[in-house]
Amino acid sequence: MRRLLVAGNWKMNASTDMAKALLSDILAADVQHCDVAVFPPFPYLSLAADTLADSAIQFGAQNCSTAEAGAYTGEVSVGMLQDIGCGMVLIGHSERRSLFHETDAAVLAKTERVLAAGMTAVVCVGETLDQRQSGYAELIVKQQLSALLHQLTEPQWSQVVIAYEPVWAIGTGETATPEQAQQMHAFIRSLLAGVSQKVADETRVLYGGSVKAANAAELFAQADIDGGLIGGASLTAEEFLGICRS
Template sequence: MRRLLVAGNWKMNASSSMAEALLSDILTADIQSCDVAVFPPFPYLAAAGVRLSNAAVQLGAQNCATADSGAYTGEVSVAMLQDVGCQLVLVGHSERRALFHETDAVVLAKTEKILAQDMTAVVCVGETLEQRQSGNAELIVKQQLSALLHQLKEAQWSQVVIAYEPVWAIGTGETATPEQAQQMHAFIRSLLAGVSQKVADETRVLYGGSVKAANAAELFAQPDIDGGLVGGASLTAEEFLGICRSIG
């Protein structure tokens, strides 16, 4: 059985006091029904790492460099993230792809750096509204995953989580119907089966895109949806914990 994961991507939000308050509320809740992870902005990772050092809640970073060290002003390496307590790193988020022009090759390079450090890569994929309306949603997602499917060894997939985030549902209030989300998650799992049935059975595939407490239970009840990558709703402890508690 795949254990569900609820991960909060704070994006470029929060402050020191807000981060402390959010983490305190999440830790006090002591969620047992699923795995929980948070992805604060870079400035708050070190303090969060201390706060979560003996906790069940996992710490993740929102991005990483493709280099290990050197003259890369403004970049942060995977080893640095691990040094402050991170266990997971997001790669390929649609905002990174669209705003910072990250290609599938860059996503693969970052994923390989994360796996080499024995950390978990949360790899994001998803289509735009135009791509969905033109009937190309599955083609786009397959293309985004293609390099990983061909380059990663079977054993490495134990350190990979896929997050399907339809771009048209991120921060818009729009959410894919449970049926739409399940259809794409099942398609992604069929691609993973091309690596091996074990990889298909064991790799967690999260849904992201305006997930909230009100719709989480119905989404997470789908057989191929293994939790959520939560954006705006992760900035409010009550809403984020409501999503976690929606898992029966």
């Protein structure tokens, strides 16, 4: 049985006071019926490490470099993230793909770095509205996953989480219907079955895109949806915890 995971992607939002308060509220809630993770911006990762020490709440980075070390001003390596206790890294978010031109090859390279360090890679995929309306949604998601499906070994998949986030539903207030989300999650799981049935059965596939406490329960009730990657709603403890309780 796959255990649900609710992960909060803070994006480029935080201050020291805000991060302290939000982390403390999440910690105090003592959520036990699902796994919980937060992805603060880089400057607040050490604060997350200190606040969440000895708790079951995981924390991760929103990105990493494809390089191990060296003359890469502004980059953050997997080794640095591992050094401060990060257990997870978010890879290939649609904003990274569209705004910073990350390719599927870069997503694979980052994933391999993360897995080699013994950390969990949360790999994001999803189509734009034009692509969905043109009937290409599944083709785009398959293309985004193709390199991982061909290059990762079966044991490596135990460290991978897939997050399906339709680009047209991120931060727009629009949410895929539970039926639309389930259809894509089932398709993703069918692609994973091409690696092995074990990988298909055990890999968690999250939904992201305007998830709120009000719609989370219906989404998470779908057979192939294993939790959510939460954006804006993860910045408010009450809303985020409401999603966790769903």
